[in-house]
Amino acid sequence: MSSAVDLDALAAARAALSTSSPLVHCLTNTVVQTLTANVLLAVGAAPAMVEAPEEAGDFAAIASALLVNVGTVHGRSAEAMRVAVRSAGAAGTPWVLDPVAVGGLRFRTDLAVELADSGPAVVRGNASEVMALAGAGAGGRGVDSTATADDALEVAVVLAGRTGGVVAVSGPVDVVTDGARVVRVGGGHPLLTRTTGAGCALGALTAAYVAVAGDRLDGAVAAHAHVALAAEAAAAVCSGPGTFAAAWVDALDAVTAEDLLRADVRDDT
Amino acid sequence: MSSAVDLDALAAARAALSTSSPLVHCLTNTVVQTLTANVLLAVGAAPAMVEAPEEAGDFAAIASALLVNVGTVHGRSAEAMRVAVRSAGAAGTPWVLDPVAVGGLRFRTDLAVELADSGPAVVRGNASEVMALAGAGAGGRGVDSTATADDALEVAVVLAGRTGGVVAVSGPVDVVTDGARVVRVGGGHPLLTRTTGAGCALGALTAAYVAVAGDRLDGAVAAHAHVALAAEAAAAVCSGPGTFAAAWVDALDAVTAEDLLRADVRDDT
Amino acid sequence: MSSAVDLDALAAARAALSTSSPLVHCLTNTVVQTLTANVLLAVGAAPAMVEAPEEAGDFAAIASALLVNVGTVHGRSAEAMRVAVRSAGAAGTPWVLDPVAVGGLRFRTDLAVELADSGPAVVRGNASEVMALAGAGAGGRGVDSTATADDALEVAVVLAGRTGGVVAVSGPVDVVTDGARVVRVGGGHPLLTRTTGAGCALGALTAAYVAVAGDRLDGAVAAHAHVALAAEAAAAVCSGPGTFAAAWVDALDAVTAEDLLRADVRDDT
Structure with missing residues (x-):
């Protein structure tokens, strides 16, 4: 059954981002840190990359949200992730897992x-990553997905049941589910896939939205819709894959709560 | 008492940057390395990030200046910083400390x-960081400052006396002091605070200027004035926070010695 | 004797990049990872930075090519490089060594x-780095070269004989040799030297080309010619050293196989 998503909830979350400026603790890969920080700053959030195992626990406890992205993980950063996740759990800090190249x-x-x-x-993550995380696939080739988001839908629903949270699968059409509801987010632009870190920055933006949204599914959907709207605007003004990234950050800043009322989202529960 | 700053000294330092191309050894956080290197290249300096504890000492000894920024510090990088600072001290290499999120x-x-x-x-650093470093405050929330530069003025003067160097506090109006003189630098643009690494790059530029300026206070003031002038020029041509960074680097390149003669600086000793 | 380079081979390699999308495993310095990834994406290759010693071997075995760049190397990353190189050797994965600041x-x-x-x-590498690697010089000051590519020609020929591979020396005119043939690549633009990571990204692009070219020398020459053509196009549309990088990535995307037929390359064997 396809029904309307509560667009007002998405718009309210966008407005809350700007007014409450959530502090997002990012344990993410070194390739994408700059873009991730700039994306968070553009939408009104406050990024902080606190990576020492000695500090990651304390910081995750005071942050509004935590991002854990395993893109360039190694021994020490894995330890920081474990410490931060434990601390986030104890403190009630919501956190996002991005299983890059799992x-x-x-x-x-x-x-x-x-x-x-x-x-x-x-x-x-993308479909290959989500499927591999759930034990249902061998994963893609590095960060590429060899499957579509819909291929991962069943697995995503099961995984959401297992984690007790939301699972968001990126693709030409994104699929976001909390195990009960299934929402599809369309729009966006292929240049997102030709810009390193766009997906990783979406993970950080999802963390920021989850910190301020009343509902986690709404927060995740709002983040994906925000990214898609901005990508369309950026593609219209950039001159190629190189100039897209900065134009996208400009556009992420410019997306308003009202813009989210016309997001291409559909409840397909 | 407010009096004139020696603008000719600032202009001379700007000219010296281009002609002597100081080699700036940067031990800085991984979020801002790219922008930091591009800022140094834009003004005529030569950046080098040599991070292994096995190499950081040798390199600090031959560099023109050293930057130590603790933004994403961890065990190994802390060790490299200790080695580099010790070596810089022995070799007479001037160095800048940026106490990010202290x-x-x-x-x-x-x-x-x-x-x-x-x-x-x-x-x-910003006011919260400088106050926390001096033991006079609890610090901000991550990299945000919850105090103005002037709030930190007294503490900065005391800290400068203790370190025997200059203390520069960033804010809408920057405050730079060597414990005796107090100089305020105005201008700039709020987009600097919405671009990750702009403050950290200012720390690197300060190191470059200190390497070539006859006087450390003049060097630090010139760096802050250079950044402010370029920010104003960049804000006038960019389309948002995403396109600001590249426009700012263009503008940093374009700022001339003559431009520094009209910098918004004021000696408020 | 100066003779014609097989331009058709260069054009064929450019076409192959887009169609076969080689997976390039990059063990490179943290300053240049973002630009490196975006350069590879722009030309149609797939970048992946897999840096843990626990994973680098497995990944080098399945990658199409490997890049090893020692720009910010330290203990753990050196171990990952050793593991990856060993695995690449066993699997037949071609790999590129960029001896930054050696x-x-x-x-x-x-x-x-x-x-x-x-x-x-x-x-x-640049001339100073190649000469130092071959034991024929003391190296430059950080990443600067104090010698021209032609100064390194004799040494490069000897080094190519020793490694059994190609040696490419970057400069205003690049020199590329496999020990038997010597090819010079002209064109390009000085803004490449004012953009952090342009040379490092060229190393990654060389790895991508070597993965798809029939001949290693042709692959290396094609990479250098591709970079030079794109730099000229980017310099014509950018506003300074800050806006050059994104324009260059746009231009790298736009360079076609046909464009390589008019590359400024010359066989000076």
């Missing part, structure tokens, strides 16, 4: 599977 | 307090 | 000399 690579796959059992508010 | 986080706060006792030519 | 700094110099003995398909 599947073929054992070290990160074991880590991500372990972390997924600690109650992430949202798991966000 | 205050609530113990690991970096202990490190920054320890390093501050080793004679930095300049300490550069 | 010369004065012992830790990286020892590592690069050790790795150079493991059969890199291409060594790519």
Whole structure:
């Protein structure tokens, strides 16, 4: 059954981002840190990358939300992630798990599977990553997905049941589910896939939205819709994949609560 | 008493940057390395990030200046910072300490307090960070400052006396002091605070200027004035917070010695 | 004797990049990861930075090519490089060594000399770095070269004989040799030297080209010619060193196989 998503809730979340400026603790890969920080700043959130295992726990406890992205994870950063997730759990800080390239690579796959059992508010990845995290696929080739978001729908619903949170699968049409409801987010632009870190920044934005939204599914949907709207605007003014990133950050800043009322979202529960 | 700053000294320092191309050894956080390097290249300096504890000492000894920024510090990078600072001290290499997010986080706060006792030519931070470093405040929320530069003025003067160097406090109006003189630098643009790494790049630019200026206070003031002038020019041509960064680097390149003669600086000693 | 380079081979390699989308495993410095990834995405390749020693071996075995760049190397990343190079050798994955700032700094110099003995398909660096790697010079000041590419020609020919691969020396005119043939690549633009990571991204692009080209020398030459053509186009539309990088990525995307037929390359064997 397809029905209307509560667009007012998405718009309210966008407005809350600007007014409450959530502090987002990012444990993310070194390739995408700059874009991630700039995306958060553009929408009104406050980014902070606090990476030492000695500090990550204290910071996760005071942050509004936490992002854990395993893109370039290694021994020390894995330890910081474990400490931060434990602290976030104790403090009630919502956190997002981005299982970058999980599947073929054992070290990160074991880590991500372990972390997924600690109650992430949202798991966000592409179809191959989500399927591999759930034990239902071998994963893609590095960060590429060899499956569509809809291929991962059944697995995502099961995974959401297991984590008790939301699972968001990125693709030409994104699929976002809390195990009960299924929402599809359309729009966006292929240049997102040609800009390193766009998906990772979406994970951070999801963390920011979850910190301010009344409902986690609404928060995740709002983040995906915000990204899609901004991508369309940026694609219209950039000159190629190089100039897209800065134009996208400009556009992320410009997306208003009213813009989210016309987001391409559909409840397909 | 308010009097004129020696603008000719600032202009001379700007000219010296281009002609002597100081080599700036940057031990800085991973979020801002790219922008930091591009800012240094734009003004005519030569950046180098040499981060292994095995190499940081040798390199600090041959560099023209050293930047130590604790934004994403952890065990190994803290060790590299200690080695580099020791070597810089022995070799007479001037160095800048940027106490990012010092205050609530113990690991970096202990490190920054320890390093501050080793004679930095300049300490550069926002008001919350400078106050926390001096033991006079609890620090901000991550990298945000909850105080104005003038709130930190008294503390900055005391800290400058303790380090024997300059303390520069960033804000809408920057305050720069060597314990005796107090200079305020106006201008700039709020988009600087919405671009990740702009403050950190200012720390690197301060290191470059201190390497070439006859006087450390003049060097620090010139760096802040250079950044402010370029920010104004960039804000006039960019389309938002995303396109600001590249426009700012263009503008940093374009700021001439003559431009510094009209910098908004005021000696308020 | 100067003769024509097989331009058709360069054009064919450009076409192959887009159609076969080689997966390039990058173990590179943290300053340039974002630009490197975006350059690879722009030309149609797939970047992946898999840095943990626990994973680098497995990934190098399945990647189409490997880049090893020692710009910010330290203990753990050196171990990942050793593991990856060993695995690449066993799997037949071609790999590129970029000896950033090799010369004065012992830790990286020892590592690069050790790795150079493991059969890199291409060594790519500036003249000072290549000479230092071959034991024929003291190296430059950080990443600057104090010599021209032609100063390094004799040494490059000897080094190519020793590694059994190609040696590419960057400069206003690049020199590329496999020990038998010597090809010069002209064009390009000085703004490349004022953009952090442009040379490092060229190393990654060389890895991508070597993965798809029939001949390693052709692959390395095509990469250098591609970069030069795009730099000229970008310089014509950018507003300074800050806006150059994004314009260059746009231009790298736009360079076609046909464009490579008019590359400024010359066989000076």
